[in-house]
Amino acid sequence: MIWPRFVPATVTAAAVIFSAPYVQLAFTATHEAWPEQATAITVGATAVPVAVALGFALLRIRDRRAVRYGALASAVAIGASYARVSSLVGTEIFHFVEYGLLGWLWYRAQSDVEGHRVEDASLLVVPLLSGAVVGTLDEFFQWFIPFRVGEARDVMLNVVGAGCGLLFALAVDPPAKLTATLHRASRARVVTWAAMACLVFAWFFYTVHVGHDVPDPEIGSFRSRYPATELARLARDRAGCWRVRPPVAQRRLSREDQFLTEGLWHVQQREEAWDAGDMATAWRENRIVEKFFVPLLDTPTYSSASGHRWPAEQRADAASRPGVDRTPVVSDAYPYPLYVWSDAF
Numbered sequence: 001m002i003w004p005r006f007v008p009a010t011v012t013a014a015a016v017i018f019s020a021p022y023v024q025l026a027f028t029a030t031h032e033a034w035p036e037q038a039t040a041i042t043v044g045a046t047a048v049p050v051a052v053a054l055g056f057a058l059l060r061i062r063d064r065r066a067v068r069y070g071a072l073a074s075a076v077a078i079g080a081s082y083a084r085v086s087s088l089v090g091t092e093i094f095h096f097v098e099y100g101l102l103g104w105l106w107y108r109a110q111s112d113v114e115g116h117r118v119e120d121a122s123l124l125v126v127p128l129l130s131g132a133v134v135g136t137l138d139e140f141f142q143w144f145i146p147f148r149v150g151e152a153r154d155v156m157l158n159v160v161g162a163g164c165g166l167l168f169a170l171a172v173d174p175p176a177k178l179t180a181t182l183h184r185a186s187r188a189r190v191v192t193w194a195a196m197a198c199l200v201f202a203w204f205f206y207t208v209h210v211g212h213d214v215p216d217p218e219i220g221s222f223r224s225r226y227p228a229t230e231l232a233r234l235a236r237d238r239a240g241c242w243r244v245r246p247p248v249a250q251r252r253l254s255r256e257d258q259f260l261t262e263g264l265w266h267v268q269q270r271e272e273a274w275d276a277g278d279m280a281t282a283w284r285e286n287r288i289v290e291k292f293f294v295p296l297l298d299t300p301t302y303s304s305a306s307g308h309r310w311p312a313e314q315r316a317d318a319a320s321r322p323g324v325d326r327t328p329v330v331s332d333a334y335p336y337p338l339y340v341w342s343d344a345f
Contacts, residue, residue: 005112009105013134016098020142021252027091042090046097053100053168060172068171075100075167082160092154096161099131103165104172106130110189111175119175122186124166129193131162136200143208146250151336152209155201211338216291219284220328223338224262224292231292234259238295246300260301262334263293267308269333274318280325283318285333286310 031038054072061068079100083093106127111118135158143150182190211225224231238259247260270285289296289308297309310318318324 005109009109017138017141046093057172071167072171075164079164099158099161100165103162104169107169120179120186122190125190126193127166129197132159132197136204140204146256219287222331223334235294242299248300263296266333279321
């Protein structure tokens with residue numbers, strides 16, 4: 001039997017996950033179309049729903065005022081503090097509010113199971129675990145597609161947002177009583193959700209945040225999701241594929257090419273170092289591209305229609321300029337935490 005309140009929670013969760021690329025597109029289009037009003041529009045997209053929700057909650061509070069007002073105030077304080085400490089920007093704040101809505105919906109789904117009112121600890125635990133499961137799948141999807149980035153840090157944002165939604169739900173519709181113990185059916189639900197949360201997060205973390213140190217006697221080393229042998233295989237594969245179909249465009253709903261993305265991170269690091277006058281870093285990053293991401297050198301991409309090979313004069317300048325320290329070092333071009341399996345376990 002599917003619980004009636006489980007359906008809107010599940011549908012909303014799916015909508016939040018699959019709308020990720022288009023939400024970012026909407027915010028970007030807003031900034032381009034109305035640059036002067038973009039900040040006000042972004043704030044309104046989050047502040048107005050929050051204000052409406054708070055007004056609704058205040059109208060619903062008629063008894064047990066101290067506890068319910070406390071839950072509501074805690075939701076606001078935690079959300080505001082997390083946004084400030086984490087320096088959340090417009091899209092992240094909007095995402096936070098989305099997970100607040102999910103926290104409320106999962107609370108409603110859990111509070112009425114097969115026609116029975118739930119009043120034990122699972123009423124609090126299950127919505128948080130479901131927020132963790134949905135939040136991890138959301139970040140996994142964002143990592144999988146172009147234009148968005150998924151990382152473990154953002155899973156925490158999603159869980160905190162769901163927690164604020166849970167506090168809001170407790171203020172709006174608190175149980176008559178709440179016991180710390182778990183009944184047999186509740187224990188099964190908690191164990192099931194906890195197992196799902198752990199397995200999904202472990203899968204996500206291993207895929208996104210576990211990688212390899214790639215050593216090279218000339219440049220030092222850099223971190224990658226792939227070992228050196230796999231980078232060589234991918235380079236041969238992309239050289240053949242890109243001759244026929246160069247990656248000159250990105251589709252929002254498509255599989256991101258992580259090999260291409262990593263190579264472009266090194267290109268970006270190279271160019272930023274060159275512009276800053278850091279010849280040593282620029283030279284090393286260029287050698288990484290020349291050795292491990294060869295197809296990027298002459299293949300047109302969505303980043304550059306002429307490829308990413310340095311002109312001969314620029315390359316010679318970086319390679320021969322006196323006083324440049326070319327001692328092998330560790331490249332920090334990878335912009336997100338990446339842990340080496342042998343070191344992490």
